Amino acid sequence: MEVTYNLRYQKSNFSNKVILDKEGEVIIYSKGFRLKGKGAADKGELINFSEIKEFYFRDEKIFFITFMKEKYTLADAGTLFDQLVVDIYKSRNEFLMDALFMKAGKLKAEYDGAFQRVSKFAKPISKGTAKLRLYEGSLVIIPSKQDAFSIHFNFVNFYEFDDDEYSLKVVMDDGTTIFFSQLGNDFEFFQEKMDSLLGGLYETLINDVLKQAFQQFHATTLLKLAYKMKAGKAVSVKDLQKMDKELAKEVEDFIFQDDVLKKKMQFLRDQVDDYNVYYGIARDEAVKNSFIRWVMYAIPENNCVAFCILPRWQQGGTPASAAKPERHDTYFYKVIMEQGSPADKVEDKIMEIDQALVNLHFAKDPCYKDKRDLRHSPYQYAIRKLPYLRILRKSYSGCASAPDVDSWTKQAKEILKNMKV
Numbered sequence: 001m002e003v004t005y006n007l008r009y010q011k012s013n014f015s016n017k018v019i020l021d022k023e024g025e026v027i028i029y030s031k032g033f034r035l036k037g038k039g040a041a042d043k044g045e046l047i048n049f050s051e052i053k054e055f056y057f058r059d060e061k062i063f064f065i066t067f068m069k070e071k072y073t074l075a076d077a078g079t080l081f082d083q084l085v086v087d088i089y090k091s092r093n094e095f096l097m098d099a100l101f102m103k104a105g106k107l108k109a110e111y112d113g114a115f116q117r118v119s120k121f122a123k124p125i126s127k128g129t130a131k132l133r134l135y136e137g138s139l140v141i142i143p144s145k146q147d148a149f150s151i152h153f154n155f156v157n158f159y160e161f162d163d164d165e166y167s168l169k170v171v172m173d174d175g176t177t178i179f180f181s182q183l184g185n186d187f188e189f190f191q192e193k194m195d196s197l198l199g200g201l202y203e204t205l206i207n208d209v210l211k212q213a214f215q216q217f218h219a220t221t222l223l224k225l226a227y228k229m230k231a232g233k234a235v236s237v238k239d240l241q242k243m244d245k246e247l248a249k250e251v252e253d254f255i256f257q258d259d260v261l262k263k264k265m266q267f268l269r270d271q272v273d274d275y276n277v278y279y280g281i282a283r284d285e286a287v288k289n290s291f292i293r294w295v296m297y298a299i300p301e302n303n304c305v306a307f308c309i310l311p312r313w314q315q316g317g318t319p320a321s322a323a324k325p326e327r328h329d330t331y332f333y334k335v336i337m338e339q340g341s342p343a344d345k346v347e348d349k350i351m352e353i354d355q356a357l358v359n360l361h362f363a364k365d366p367c368y369k370d371k372r373d374l375r376h377s378p379y380q381y382a383i384r385k386l387p388y389l390r391i392l393r394k395s396y397s398g399c400a401s402a403p404d405v406d407s408w409t410k411q412a413k414e415i416l417k418n419m420k421v
Contacts, residue, residue: 003028005084008076009035011045014069026074026084028091035072047072049095050381055147057085067384086144093148097140099381101359102150105136109193114182115141117149120175132180134193137201137231141178151178153198154230154358161191168194173351202226208283209291213254217247231358232282234296234307234350237274255279255293261310261328263405267412268297268306268330276300278350284312285361292362298350300343302416304397306332307353309362327401328408331368332415334395349395352388360389368396 004027011020024037024044032051036044047066054065060081062074077084097103111134116127126149131142139151151170158171166187168180183190205226206219214222224243228235240248256262269277278296296307308330335342335349356367366379366389374380383389397419400411 003087005077005080005087007074007084010073010075012071012073014071016071023076026088028087030091031095033088033091035074049092050099053384055092057145062088089143089145089147093142096148097142097150099378100150100386101382102138102140102148103135104138104150104152107133107135108197109134109189111183111186111190113180113186113190115143116179118177118179120177125176129182132183132190134190134197136197139194152355152359153201154233155355156198159194159198161194201230204283205230209281213281213291214247214250217244217250221247229280229282232280232292232294232362233354233358234278234280234294237277237279240279241274251279251281254281255295255310257313258310258326258328260326260405261308264328264330264400264408264412265295265297265308267409268299271299271301272297276346280357282358282362287312294357294362296350296353298346299416300335300341300346302419303335303342304332304416304419305335305346305349305353306330306412307357309357309364327403329364329399329401330408330412331364331399332397332412332419333392334397334419336391336395349392352392355388356386356392359386367392368399 004025006025008021008023009026010018012018022035022037024035024042027034027036027044032046032048034044034046036042047064051066051068052064053067054063056063060075060077062085063071065071074084111132112129113132114127114129115132117125119125126143126146128143128146130144133140133142137153139153140148141150142148151172155173156170157173160169161167162169166181166183168191170178170180172178202223206222210222210225221244225235225240225247228239237248237252240251256265276298278298280292280294280296282292284290284292291313293310293313294307295310296305298305308328310328311326333349333353335345353367360366360379360382363379365374365377366383371380371383374383383393398411398415400408400415402408402411
């Protein structure tokens with residue numbers, strides 16, 4: 001896509017002083033746009049969507065502010081202003097879908113409809129009409145004049161179709177509620193496809209992971225586990241015990257096949273009860289017949305939540321890298337709060353870690369690395385714009401990574417000591 005519009009544009013610095021004011025044109029590309037003055041000698045200025053921190057329009061003007069605190073104003077597009085807005089958002093939203101990891105799996109269907117998004121405090125966030133793209137693991141909402149956003153099925157707490165009102169209500173784990181309507185003749189097709197995709201999540205986890213790891217358990221028990229552990233989300237030991245005490249023991253044995261790992265984690269395990277120990281298991285998309293395993297500990301008394309992603313496990317029962325000593329990198333995060341007790345906010349921190357790991361396919365780098373180290377990575381924009389990832393990174397406190405148990409424990413103790421409120 002490459003579209004050109006004639007207009008006037010201004011560029012201001014961080015103190016709102018106008019440093020450029022030109023008549024010219026904007027040329028819209030797939031990953032950004034070029035602002036160019038009149039005349040063949042003017043090469044213009046290329047702005048990538050990845051450089052834009054804020055983007056909005058009002059009173060027939062488009063405004064955007066870069067991460068470098070430069071402000072641009074596009075105006076005087078005349079009768080083509082509305083189409084200009086549509087075309088810029090069309091390109092910008094395609095960029096956002098990739099940069100913010102909205103697409104989960106293959107595209108399955110697309111519909112036209114209306115949406116309304118409400119916060120957990122019942123405050124309106126956004127509404128309008130949009131393209132609704134269904135992927136294997138997510139629903140992406142693409143308005144014509146707003147930023148796209150997505151619903152990852154792994155974090156859907158509840159959904160309900162109303163056949164009388166031809167509508168859908170989706171409640172997310174974080175309390176956000178989204179209503180969908182105006183699907184017209186496509187309502188039944190949309191409902192059938194949604195039910196199929198959400199049901200398929202459990203089938204994939206059960207058949208590709210849980211049946212291989214825990215063959216001796218009944219399908220009903222594995223279905224309960226799959227509901228809680230969608231795509232590898234962490235499940236507390238207490239919840240596992242409620243499902244089946246024998247299953248809880250088997251999951252723990254499956255996680256701790258490495259004695260060195262178990263001895264390291266015992267230092268954290270001794271400080272918490274079964275409600276604050278979490279295990280996750282997921283299919284590893286990178287290597288056939290292999291699993292991702294991870295552990296998480298919430299320690300409110302120390303203002304801490306810590307997690308460790310274990311070495312890849314392959315069928316046959318041995319870690320893929322068992323030939324060399326493992327560091328078992330364990331990452332520690334503070335529970336950030338303005339007032340009250342860390343125990344009141346631990347659940348939020350656990351959800352941040354769950355979302356970051358599951359939505360970014362268990363990549364650790366974006367959870368803690370300096371943004372300068374991620375400058376050329378696919379996570380460059382996500383670390384700036386995904387709220388849960390920004391908060392998680394801000395709360396990072398350190399990593400225990402020593403290969404031997406004593407040194408690792410010493411590192412962990414030092415980090416915990418510095419985390420106390």
